[in-house]
Amino acid sequence: MGADPTNTSGFDLVELHDEHAAFVFRTLQRLGVRESELDDAVQEVFVVVHKKLHTFRGSARITTWLYGVALRVAYRFRRTARRRREDPNELDQSHVPDSSPGPEGVAFEREARRQLAEVLDGMDPPKRAVLVMFEIERLSTTQIAAELGIPLGTVYSRLRAAREQFQRAVDRIREGEGA
């Protein structure tokens, strides 16, 4: 950051954004930040990066560091969202596909997405991210490890715990519907 005398890391914030903004967007989505708050959350990540860039030593991959920042920002946004009791349909409405099979199909799919959002929102963000990457984005465990900069063994253990948590939450919904 040539013009910024406080930056001693050698990174340029705008270049960092150019290279990693898509990763930050994706990560925050995976961690459960609402679509309506995504832009603000991304901005907050880069504010933190701007404030802390001089502390980045380069011993870790920059994406690993960014993931850590995004995780903290996501926790904060999720807490705020819970407090505001946002409409759980919000995320779904922005993702309704064009090729939906008629009004009943839309309603059915929308309800499934609402329930999915409810289950995912109840999950611990790091587990949620791994589950979304594996089950929804269909990334391999090796790809997940590379993207998040964590050991493959951690991906396996986190994924196993996430799948169990997911299954339990779905069971609870089903029990609730049957009651």
Place this chain on the structure above:
Amino acid sequence: MNEPRRFLDDDDASPEVRRLLAAAERPGAPDPARLARSRRRVMALASLPMVGGSLVLVQKLALGALLGSVVGLGVEVGRRTLAPAPPVASVVVPSAQRPAVPKAPRPSVALQPTPELPAPEPPASAPSPSASQRTAASQPPVLPPSPSAGVTRELELLEAARRLVDADPARALGLLEQHARESPHGTLVIERELLVIQALARSGRLAEAKARAARFRAAHPESLYEERITRILAP
């Protein structure tokens, strides 16, 4: 280690789990327009003075600084003092006692919004001639709050203030006060404080700028911006 089978590929998985996952849509990559908007904000961010340190630490310190910041801002803009009623510790100086503020004509370039910035709205009612005589050059550009005020909104205000701080510091102070009202516990409180010091100094209100700087230094003794503050306050 074998790759686990995905729920959707596993016929033995719970039908409910499969139903929910089948309805999911993959998070898509952000579209180019969205990335471009984000980039513009980051460019604005990069131009702001930043104080190093963890966000948590910054926010804790900011709360301390805020007490002085909001209370002491006391910038008279237009016909009213925008800051809350100043208590004993206030450093508000009546306008009559202040050094003369250079009354630069409103530079039209300074009023032009950034690509993302809403255009300043005209005041709801025109000031009386007597008031306008005093405040013509210091009428603040009021930026309407965005639907989701957050760090993006904070950044808009501070970036607008930064652009004005040299050419029209009184208007910059108006924006900084707006930031103080909208985001009293915001992420960029400390950055605002630096700009306030700069705007006060540029306005010729050096005593106030020095008082603010002293508070800033006390709150942030390890600030990376000591040199910058010294430069701002240099005669």
